[in-house]
Amino acid sequence: MSVEPAVSLDAITTELADAVPYAASAGLALDASALGEGDLRFYITFHNRAGVKFYAEFDCRDYPLYPPTIEFTNETRTARGIPSLYPGGFHPTPCVCMRYNRKAYTERGGPHGDWRLVDWHLATPGGGPIETLAMIISDMHTKILDSPGRMG
């Protein structure tokens, strides 16, 4: 099952109305300049309290039926998904091991064959539901602030 890119783009654009000011207020750079039906990705630069930067790509294909695939890249987006690009404290797969990340599911190589993609709005153990792009950004921001540095 998939979602028409126009439908995903509409949902993403609607949610960015909250996510963009939230990111700006939190001091996070959000780049949605390439966002369109042909490219449903946007990017956020997070940082920990020591000022180490982490570059995250949100690939929102099939959103909002399925969650975004969140991956850490290097600054130029030419490398991705390796431990040295991840903040320490995240799952060593490596991945952001939350229901809101498609990479956490087995179909994307993640550890969770016990989760169903369509249930991505449900709570991840130890917390409540994280249901929107702005809430995802908030959750990641808080965890990355506390990160001691790079994973590898």
Add this chain to the structure above:
Amino acid sequence: MSEERTQGQDKDKDKGKQPRVTLQVQTPRGLWSTTAPADAAKRPVYEISTKVAQVVADARAVFKFTESDNKYVLLQGSAALDPERPLASYHFAGDTLLVLSVQGGNA
């Protein structure tokens, strides 16, 4: 401190009230201020003895963050505010922008 604020605080003192501080709180569901959202039942204007925890609770109520299993923390820049401290201890200027962070679980 501006002359206007000083005068405002003096006026409060004259009435036997504590000085107040006006905040802005950016949440993942929108900005809470003296004007937004339009239908808010409360505004982020507080006596300076108010604890940070009360601001968190009010921001959650305004935007209906009812998920009690999440963690809610107010941030000023990268610094997390202690919920038990009074606002006075942070010496906020008027209209200081705070961020309500919402943190879920971990698998």
